[in-house]
Amino acid sequence: MGYHPHREVAVPEGELFIVSSPSGGGKTTLIRRVMEMLTQEGRKAYFSISHTTRKPRPGEVDGKDYYFVSRKAFLAMVDAGAFLEFAEVHGNLYGTSWKEVAGKREAGFDVFLDIDVQGARQVRGKVPDAVKIFIFPPSYHELKRRLLARRQDDAEVVRLRMQNALNEMREYGEFDYVIINDELEVACRELVSIVTASRLRSNRMRVRVESIVDEYARHLKEDS
Amino acid sequence: MGYHPHREVAVPEGELFIVSSPSGGGKTTLIRRVMEMLTQEGRKAYFSISHTTRKPRPGEVDGKDYYFVSRKAFLAMVDAGAFLEFAEVHGNLYGTSWKEVAGKREAGFDVFLDIDVQGARQVRGKVPDAVKIFIFPPSYHELKRRLLARRQDDAEVVRLRMQNALNEMREYGEFDYVIINDELEVACRELVSIVTASRLRSNRMRVRVESIVDEYARHLKEDS
Numbered sequence: 044m045g046y047h048p049h050r051e052v053a054v055p056e057g058e059l060f061i062v063s064s065p066s067g068g069g070k071t072t073l074i075r076r077v078m079e080m081l082t083q084e085g086r087k088a089y090f091s092i093s094h095t096t097r098k099p100r101p102g103e104v105d106g107k108d109y110y111f112v113s114r115k116a117f118l119a120m121v122d123a124g125a126f127l128e129f130a131e132v133h134g135n136l137y138g139t140s141w142k143e144v145a146g147k148r149e150a151g152f153d154v155f156l157d158i159d160v161q162g163a164r165q166v167r168g169k170v171p172d173a174v175k176i177f178i179f180p181p182s183y184h185e186l187k188r189r190l191l192a193r194r195q196d197d198a199e200v201v202r203l204r205m206q207n208a209l210n211e212m213r214e215y216g217e218f219d220y221v222i223i224n225d226e227l228e229v230a231c232r233e234l235v236s237i238v239t240a241s242r243l244r245s246n247r248m249r250v251r252v253e254s255i256v257d258e259y260a261r262h263l264k265e266d267s
Numbered sequence: 268m269g270y271h272p273h274r275e276v277a278v279p280e281g282e283l284f285i286v287s288s289p290s291g292g293g294k295t296t297l298i299r300r301v302m303e304m305l306t307q308e309g310r311k312a313y314f315s316i317s318h319t320t321r322k323p324r325p326g327e328v329d330g331k332d333y334y335f336v337s338r339k340a341f342l343a344m345v346d347a348g349a350f351l352e353f354a355e356v357h358g359n360l361y362g363t364s365w366k367e368v369a370g371k372r373e374a375g376f377d378v379f380l381d382i383d384v385q386g387a388r389q390v391r392g393k394v395p396d397a398v399k400i401f402i403f404p405p406s407y408h409e410l411k412r413r414l415l416a417r418r419q420d421d422a423e424v425v426r427l428r429m430q431n432a433l434n435e436m437r438e439y440g441e442f443d444y445v446i447i448n449d450e451l452e453v454a455c456r457e458l459v460s461i462v463t464a465s466r467l468r469s470n471r472m473r474v475r476v477e478s479i480v481d482e483y484a485r486h487l488k489e490d491s
Binding site: 177180181184209212213215218219233237240244248256262263267 | 446472
């Protein structure tokens with residue numbers, strides 16, 4: 044005992060989970076529910092808040108649902124290189140700032156990004172170790188039903204979203220995982236499983252495992 | 268509707284999970300419990316039965332715990348190329364036959380192999396898509412306690428197993444996942460998560476996802 048200096052065991056950095064789906068695919072509801080489940084288990088999970096130039100929908104709160112900013116302010120952030128990804132979707136700008144993600148990961152939080160397929164494409168290049176998850180609608184009719192139920196878009200916008208969804212779904216192979224969002228509770232459990240498994244990858248377990256191996260080797264030497 | 272011919276959706280092939288640990292690491296208990304959990308959820312899971320030349324321990328049943336065979340019979344199977352992997356461990360031969368694994372995977376079962384680190388090394392080369400999981404003992408003292416509690420080995424054998432365990436643990440980086448087997452229930456839930464996540468990998472979801480995309484494209488065309 045004692046010939047090893049006391050070492051601070053570093054907190055393993057949190058993972059970055061990119062959760063994408065076509066509009067209406069249900070990714071936001073899914074992530075919110077999974078955040079609750081993880082937090083209840085005492086796990087450190089953070090739902091990244093995006094910047095957007097879109098107007099708040101009824102009930103949406105600035106700094107909670109989004110950071111609502113003007114187009115001018117958004118473009119100034121783009122100029123300053125503040126965004127990990129940003130995209131114009133259906134006429135509005137959406138973006139995730141580097142600041143939003145990096146600090147939380149360093150503190151050991153798993154960070155969840157709720158971004159569309161365009162945005163996911165940008166993050167893939169910049170954060171190669173991100174875990175990329177595509178949420179599939181279960182069927183054409185179910186996606187259409189969900190988009191119409193939101194009652195926030197006119198028929199033409201719904202038609203456009205339905206067409207975009209097809210092109211986006213065809214990119215599923217660029218993601219690590221696919222979850223079919225048919226029953227919410229099943230989909231949530233599946234996402235939690237992906238999060239749990241990602242933490243157990245051997246390269247992610249390095250810090251804990253090497254500390255066990257070092258101590259083991261020390262005891263084995265002392266015992267013989 | 269109907270311009271697509273009716274297609275049989277193929278059953279996706281089951282995964283192969285290689286579960287390894289040092290002797291006394293608790294992998295067999297863990298896999299048994301996880302098999303129960305998966306089966307209760309209605310999932311198709313199969314715990315592969317190995318051939319061995321070791322004598323049955325009290326309570327072990329031929330064709331359930333192992334196929335107990337003579338050394339001569341085992342070596343004849345080796346000659347015939349019947350084994351996916353085999354190894355001599357502490358003086359006894361252990362092996363997994365191809366026949367045991369292939370049929371079950373084709374029928375859609377996830378197949379679990381309980382094999383030592385030597386055996387895992389052989390399977391890695393032959394089945395590159397296998398998911399490889401290393402079960403870590405939580406500490407030196409706990410592993411020693413477990414080995415002594417089995418009361419089946421003398422002190423010299425325990426010492427040898429403890430030494431081998433260190434060399435084996437140092438190979439953890441060759442595995443996809445590491446589970447630290449401290450509390451059995453936690454370790455079981457972690458293994459179930461790995462199994463669930465593995466099934467959701469996008470290349471594994473191909474059959475289901477492409478059937479959704481094809482149907483979606485058809486409905487979109489009809490609707491417009």
